Amino acid sequence: MSKVLQYGGVVASVILIAFGxxxxxxxxxxxxxxxxxxxxxxIIGTEDSTIPNQLVNTGSEAQAFANVMRKHTLEATGGKTYxxxxxxxxKDGKATNxxxxxxxxxxxxxxxxxxxxxxxxxxxxxxxxxTAYFAExxxxxxxxxxxxxxxxxxGFLVLTLRVLRxxxxxxxxVPAPAPAKVALTS
Numbered sequence: 001m002s003k004v005l006q007y008g009g010v011v012a013s014v015i016l017i018a019f020g021x022x023x024x025x026x027x028x029x030x031x032x033x034x035x036x037x038x039x040x041x042x043i044i045g046t047e048d049s050t051i052p053n054q055l056v057n058t059g060s061e062a063q064a065f066a067n068v069m070r071k072h073t074l075e076a077t078g079g080k081t082y083x084x085x086x087x088x089x090x091k092d093g094k095a096t097n098x099x100x101x102x103x104x105x106x107x108x109x110x111x112x113x114x115x116x117x118x119x120x121x122x123x124x125x126x127x128x129x130x131t132a133y134f135a136e137x138x139x140x141x142x143x144x145x146x147x148x149x150x151x152x153x154x155g156f157l158v159l160t161l162r163v164l165r166x167x168x169x170x171x172x173x174v175p176a177p178a179p180a181k182v183a184l185t186s
Contacts, residue, residue, distance in 0.1 A: 059136025
């Protein structure tokens with residue numbers, strides 16, 4: 001077997017180990033960055049959340065807080081989502097989709113329904129919180145995959161070195177057996 005093929009297994013193993021270490025380091029860095037960014041925002045869980053009075057500093061806590069924000073927004077809008085709310089604030093104080101019935105500002109333009117603005121803000125904030133959850137999940141996946149690559153690389157390296165040792169042992173000359181002693185009789 002050629003030397004290139006013999007040592008190709010060693011090189012492939014070292015590459016797997018290097019990628020494994022790189023994935024672990026990248027995953028840990030990503031997870032720490034998400035947690036640091038969340039901690040910096042100083043978000044505290046509300047009393048009616050699954051994390052009451054707790055600092056939101058992990059991806060799963062960010063997702064829990066996003067769920068509470070959605071619940072609060074639905075409560076404020078009477079259970080209606082952005083798309084279900086009328087577009088304008090009416091002259092009579094009730095929301096409407098009819099521009100002619102809408103209250104106007106000093107320039108004569110219809111006034112937007114403030115509950116729709118609430119949904120825009122809620123969507124922006126919960127998207128950021130859910131992105132933190134997703135980013136932390138991807139970082140955790142990178143760590144797990146890194147350990148998988150690392151262990152695979154180590155396993156392949158052990159197997160490759162055993163095979164190389166076996167080939168080296170096969171190439172060494174085997175000593176000829178000593179001639180058997182023959183008894184001389186006369």
